[in-house]
Structures are given as structure tokens and as C-alpha cells.
Amino acid sequence: MLVRMMSVAGYRWYPECTVKEQYWDFNQSKYMCTLRVFPDYPGAEEPIHWSYGLGVTVDMAVQDVVYSMLTIMRARHALLQNLEFCYVPASQPGEEGYISGVYFDSAMEDPLLQSxxxxxxxxxxxxxxxxxxxxxxxxxLWTALTQLAPVVQTGYGNMEMLNPVRTHLPAHVDWPAIGGVTPLRGPLLPPIRGPRPHSYPYGSQGPQARVFPDPQVELPGHGGNLYELFYADA
Structure with a gap:
């Protein structure tokens, strides 16, 4: 949906997502996703729009950040009000890029569509x-498990108490898979463009794992192929 919206609004490049893990013990980690939209000219290094998303899984974080950008673009482009995107909620970037809801008045809609x-x-x-x-x-929960850990580690409880398993959702309500490229885990990387070095603290990898590119991919209508690229760095 975001790709369709950007194509209609006249953007050239696919958005770029970077997912980073904020590690917490006891299976309480969360993922932070940054989405950047770049201007039309090739080689642009500074985005013109960006948004942030959170999730307890990579898929959830990416879906959150894409939805955030949908609502931001809905507010930025008046032409979308008369197209298929007219009922996408509109918002403005809030603190540090997170969205803050700003909605159009439903009372202004056609009476048959107000509800x-x-x-x-x-x-x-x-x-x-x-x-x-x-x-x-x-x-x-993380605070409670942190306080419980010394008691469990001395033998007064099952170690499985300290690592609760995340709920597995049924297939028909689970988050859609995002696909893309997921490198092996390594240190957090700065948001730079172009081939970037990628070193790891978990043992040696082959040379193919040391560097990976950040290509700019054109949206449909600009001669590009459908392609989405996501990085997951822990």
C-alpha cells in the first residue's frame, strides 16, 4: 500500500527500512525500525521524510513503521484525499519522528460513509x-524478572520462569512476513549509505558477510523492478 501511495504521489525511490534490536534479558527484547524516503535525484544521502516504528518482532516493527509513513504521507499530500487512500488516517511526525494522530473530521464525509x-x-x-x-x-515484566532472577538462580524455581516464550499467533492473524535481506547479527551500525563494513563479535564469517550494499531501487513507473530491502542488525 505504501508503494502504491508513493507512486501516485510522484516519488521515485523505494523507501529504505533499517531494523535494530534493543536487547533485553528474559526474552523481552524489542525492535526499532527507521524508514527513510529520499528525494527524486540519484545519490541523495539525506531523506526528506522519515518515521519510526516499534515491535516485539522484526515483522511487527516494519509493519508499524510503514503504517506510520502511510499516515504521514496522507497528511502531506492533498491529492490523496480524493483517491483510494482517502480513509487512511492522517498524522504528523511527533517527538523524534514518532507519529502523533491528527485525524480529518469524519462528519465532513459523505453521510453514507461517515460511520x-x-x-x-x-x-x-x-x-x-x-x-x-x-x-x-x-x-x-522485565523489571519483575530482573528482581526474581537471583532467587531462581539459587534453585528456588524453574529457570524457564526467567525466559517466557512469546505467544505464537494463529496464521490468519499473525504479522505478514516482510521478506528482504537479514544479515547475521552484529554491532549496531550508523545510518550511512553505500557499501558498509559489517564486523561481528560472534566468530569469523566469510568475506561475503563483511560488506553489503545499499542500492537505491526505483518505484514502479520509473523503470525499476519490485524489490524491498530490509536490514536487521542486532
């Missing part, structure tokens, strides 16, 4: 509230 627009706005607000509750609950 649809209002429902979408309310579902969007619900989803954001549930995400905040999820991250706050995980932070409290």
Missing part, C-alpha cells in the same frame, strides 16, 4: 493505545 470513517479512526486509536500498553507491560 466507516469514524470506525477506522477509532480502531486506529485503539491500536495505538494497545501498543503503548504492550510496551509498558513488557517493561514491568
Amino acid at each position: 466507516t470513517a469514524e470506525m477506522l479512526e477509532n480502531r486506529d486509536k485503539d491500536a495505538r493505545a494497545l501498543r503503548m500498553e504492550l510496551y509498558a507491560t513488557r517493561a514491568r
Whole structure:
């Protein structure tokens, strides 16, 4: 959907996503995703739009950041108001790029569609509230497990208590797979463009793992092929 929206709005390059893991003990890690949209001319190094997303999995973080960019572009481009994207909620980048909801008044819509627009706005607000509750609950759980760890490690409990397994969702409600390229884990990398070195603390890898490129890929209508590239760096 984001690709379709960008093509209609006249962008040239596919957006670029970088996913980084914020490691926490006890299986409480979370992932932070940065999405960058670059100007039309080749070789541009500074993005003109960016957004951030969070998730407890890589897929969830990428879906969150893409949705964030959808809402930002919906607010930036008036022409989208009269196209298929008219009911995508609009927002502005908030603190450090995270979205802050700014919605169009559903009362201004066609009377037959007012309830649809209002429902979408309310579902969007619900989803954001549930995400905040999820991250706050995980932070409290991490604190509780940190305090419990010394007791369990002395033998007064099962070690499995310290590593709760994430809930596996049914296939029909799970996050869609994002595909793309996932390098082996290594240190956090700066958001630079072009071939970048990639060293690892977990043993030696072959030379093919040392450097990987950051190609700019054109959107449909500019002669490019459909391609999405995501990096997951821990």
C-alpha cells in the first residue's frame, strides 16, 4: 500500500527500512525500525521524510513503521484525499519522528460513509493505545524478572520462569512476513549509505558477510523492478 501511495504521489525511490534490536534479558527484547524516503535525484544521502516504528518482532516493527509513513504521507499530500487512500488516517511526525494522530473530521464525509470513517479512526486509536500498553507491560515484566532472577538462580524455581516464550499467533492473524535481506547479527551500525563494513563479535564469517550494499531501487513507473530491502542488525 505504501508503494502504491508513493507512486501516485510522484516519488521515485523505494523507501529504505533499517531494523535494530534493543536487547533485553528474559526474552523481552524489542525492535526499532527507521524508514527513510529520499528525494527524486540519484545519490541523495539525506531523506526528506522519515518515521519510526516499534515491535516485539522484526515483522511487527516494519509493519508499524510503514503504517506510520502511510499516515504521514496522507497528511502531506492533498491529492490523496480524493483517491483510494482517502480513509487512511492522517498524522504528523511527533517527538523524534514518532507519529502523533491528527485525524480529518469524519462528519465532513459523505453521510453514507461517515460511520466507516469514524470506525477506522477509532480502531486506529485503539491500536495505538494497545501498543503503548504492550510496551509498558513488557517493561514491568522485565523489571519483575530482573528482581526474581537471583532467587531462581539459587534453585528456588524453574529457570524457564526467567525466559517466557512469546505467544505464537494463529496464521490468519499473525504479522505478514516482510521478506528482504537479514544479515547475521552484529554491532549496531550508523545510518550511512553505500557499501558498509559489517564486523561481528560472534566468530569469523566469510568475506561475503563483511560488506553489503545499499542500492537505491526505483518505484514502479520509473523503470525499476519490485524489490524491498530490509536490514536487521542486532
